[in-house]
Amino acid sequence: MAISGISTSYSGRTVDVSILRTPNPKAITPTAVAPVFGNPSQLCAGTQKLVQRYTIILLSNTNSQPGYPDFGTAFLKTLNQGLSPVDAIGARQIFSLADYNAVNVIQRYQITNPTIPLDEQLESTELLDLTLYAGSISFSVKLTTLAGDAANFLLPLPI
Amino acid sequence: MSELIQDTANRITKFISENYSNADTAPGSVISELVVKLAASVQNEQYNTIATLSQSSAISQALASTTDTYSPIVDLIASNYNTERNKGTYSTGNIQVYVSYFGNYAVPNTLSFIQPTLGLTYNVTELFRISPTPNTALGELQLYTEGEKYYFILPVVATEVGYNSQVSSGTTFSLTETGATITNFVSAQAYGNFTSALPEQTDKQLISRFKNTLGSTRFESPAGIQNRLSNIYPTFQTLSVCGANNIEMTRSKNNAMGISTFGMADVYVRNCVGAETYSATVVGKKTADKTWVLNLDNSYCAGFYRVFSIIPDSAQLTGGTFPITDVTYGYRTFESGINNVINSYRDARFTKYQTAKVTFTYDESPTLPIGTTANFVVSTYYQPHIGDIQDLVTSSAERLACADYLVKAALPCFVVLDLTLAKANPNDNYTSLNINQLKQDLFTYINTIPFGETVHASKIVTICHNYNISRVELPINMTGNILCNDGTSLTIKGNDYLEIPTNIPLGVSPKTTQFFINYYDTSVGGTNVVDNIGVTLI
Numbered sequence: 223m224a225i226s227g228i229s230t231s232y233s234g235r236t237v238d239v240s241i242l243r244t245p246n247p248k249a250i251t252p253t254a255v256a257p258v259f260g261n262p263s264q265l266c267a268g269t270q271k272l273v274q275r276y277t278i279i280l281l282s283n284t285n286s287q288p289g290y291p292d293f294g295t296a297f298l299k300t301l302n303q304g305l306s307p308v309d310a311i312g313a314r315q316i317f318s319l320a321d322y323n324a325v326n327v328i329q330r331y332q333i334t335n336p337t338i339p340l341d342e343q344l345e346s347t348e349l350l351d352l353t354l355y356a357g358s359i360s361f362s363v364k365l366t367t368l369a370g371d372a373a374n375f376l377l378p379l380p381i
Numbered sequence: 382m383s384e385l386i387q388d389t390a391n392r393i394t395k396f397i398s399e400n401y402s403n404a405d406t407a408p409g410s411v412i413s414e415l416v417v418k419l420a421a422s423v424q425n426e427q428y429n430t431i432a433t434l435s436q437s438s439a440i441s442q443a444l445a446s447t448t449d450t451y452s453p454i455v456d457l458i459a460s461n462y463n464t465e466r467n468k469g470t471y472s473t474g475n476i477q478v479y480v481s482y483f484g485n486y487a488v489p490n491t492l493s494f495i496q497p498t499l500g501l502t503y504n505v506t507e508l509f510r511i512s513p514t515p516n517t518a519l520g521e522l523q524l525y526t527e528g529e530k531y532y533f534i535l536p537v538v539a540t541e542v543g544y545n546s547q548v549s550s551g552t553t554f555s556l557t558e559t560g561a562t563i564t565n566f567v568s569a570q571a572y573g574n575f576t577s578a579l580p581e582q583t584d585k586q587l588i589s590r591f592k593n594t595l596g597s598t599r600f601e602s603p604a605g606i607q608n609r610l611s612n613i614y615p616t617f618q619t620l621s622v623c624g625a626n627n628i629e630m631t632r633s634k635n636n637a638m639g640i641s642t643f644g645m646a647d648v649y650v651r652n653c654v655g656a657e658t659y660s661a662t663v664v665g666k667k668t669a670d671k672t673w674v675l676n677l678d679n680s681y682c683a684g685f686y687r688v689f690s691i692i693p694d695s696a697q698l699t700g701g702t703f704p705i706t707d708v709t710y711g712y713r714t715f716e717s718g719i720n721n722v723i724n725s726y727r728d729a730r731f732t733k734y735q736t737a738k739v740t741f742t743y744d745e746s747p748t749l750p751i752g753t754t755a756n757f758v759v760s761t762y763y764q765p766h767i768g769d770i771q772d773l774v775t776s777s778a779e780r781l782a783c784a785d786y787l788v789k790a791a792l793p794c795f796v797v798l799d800l801t802l803a804k805a806n807p808n809d810n811y812t813s814l815n816i817n818q819l820k821q822d823l824f825t826y827i828n829t830i831p832f833g834e835t836v837h838a839s840k841i842v843t844i845c846h847n848y849n850i851s852r853v854e855l856p857i858n859m860t861g862n863i864l865c866n867d868g869t870s871l872t873i874k875g876n877d878y879l880e881i882p883t884n885i886p887l888g889v890s891p892k893t894t895q896f897f898i899n900y901y902d903t904s905v906g907g908t909n910v911v912d913n914i915g916v917t918l919i
Contacts (some may be wrong), residue, residue, distance in 0.1 A: 239412065240411075275409030328407075
């Protein structure tokens, strides 16, 4: 199951524009997340919104936003510099460093904004697995909220 | 009041939160990353531009600044007055290159020369071919013969803008170590003074310029003349107007009663930082054994200071610069157009009416009969645009009908400084103390002193203390050599200050004379070069 605890009422919540469309709350197995534009407008809230924020921060390269040089991580940039198809340890290290920064950004915001619903507050993330191919890599990530909900999703990326 | 981009983002976030309370603007949200931050980066630039465009703040900040500023906002304000910042000009000049072989040469456009003592670099701007028999239609340059030596003259341009790059005739150069070379190269030196250059205009200067554009540009007042000339001639520096009630005005008193008749004014101008060089071919005539005479007509070079070089300009005659034995100044008015009232050669000295008869020694070989004529290249120190300015103020469209404005190049007082500096650190040397730059700073100071002011030793000491020295040894020896209107010169000396004296018969006064300094004085001839800004380290 991609997201646990999907029976919450989201009325009155702050919403974000959904550009990932995923993870599908009803999917049985983890689904890949990737930005998509051009589909009919959707909004998201709750865990799905948190996953989207986490993904955006993780996949934004530092120095890519004018005026905000520290926003994002070096995750994609480092992966794009090349990785051996058998270097799973290296891939885990790259993920861990970037994940630490992304989680920090979200948790710092949570501290200064304590009224955010618990299922939109990040408790932790965990790299469940990774699969290396020639030219690509797929990270399987588990995200847990302070409400106890968990979402598993895949991050397929080129290297 | 400008704001940071985060301030702008906070303002937009607050607006969204207040008006669309269900929009999530947390870091990483799409609204934050794709809406707020993008809008903030665009709005922030516009907000700050508008904030700074408040003229009172931008202009007052620039005027209050103790350092030179170059704000793009002041550029925008100036554009409202159809005024643009002068980005600076490069000094240009000619370098005389001596070579050891008589033949053809090719000089690539990558060739550079360096003045090793001052650290100034100059580039050749295009490819040149040099030949003893040049095809001038193809732009080839002449290889000259001077005794057993051969030389050609290359045009060069400084690599940096600013006053400092204007070197005087005879200044020695080397080829840069990393650039292209010239085969059979022997030595190189400045051929004539280089042109004045300008630094990029500072905010204060730009503000002054666009304020001037709002003021009078007619010739009825010194301020109007100053404004007008500043707008037309970028290198224009300053002027002094001597009218009926000034003792310097002697033209108007040339009558039986010796009383000023009013209506006349002498306008002394400075159009360049240092004196520049003018060269033209003039026909000379042999008048006696080894004696030749040149007549420089009023069309030769308006208001020139003095002749410093005469070299033959024909394949039959050879030789280097000839010693000048006598110069007699005169004047001649123009047949057409409006002429000023000129009573004597002294009135005409440094004006467009000036003429000169130059006698020089030339022991030509083979010996030519007396009466023979030949072409010579005559080079003089001068200020540009003296004739143009005179024509402007006397033109039918511009002139004040009741006035007679005579435009003169300011009398030059060529300054020599002798400084002794005590090192703060015994291991320091000429290079580590950056004495090159110190000389350039002193060059700029002396050459930009306004009319009526003096060279102050205290100011020189202050400039020296911008460098890591212990002290300046006193007294400072300062010498000035003033070219007078009768062709003679007047020497002044000082330790605490150097002040222009008042000697009306010679045309000298603080209102007519300007300080000039060159890095070197090569007029002593031969290989001797006097350092005009002498610095000794102890």
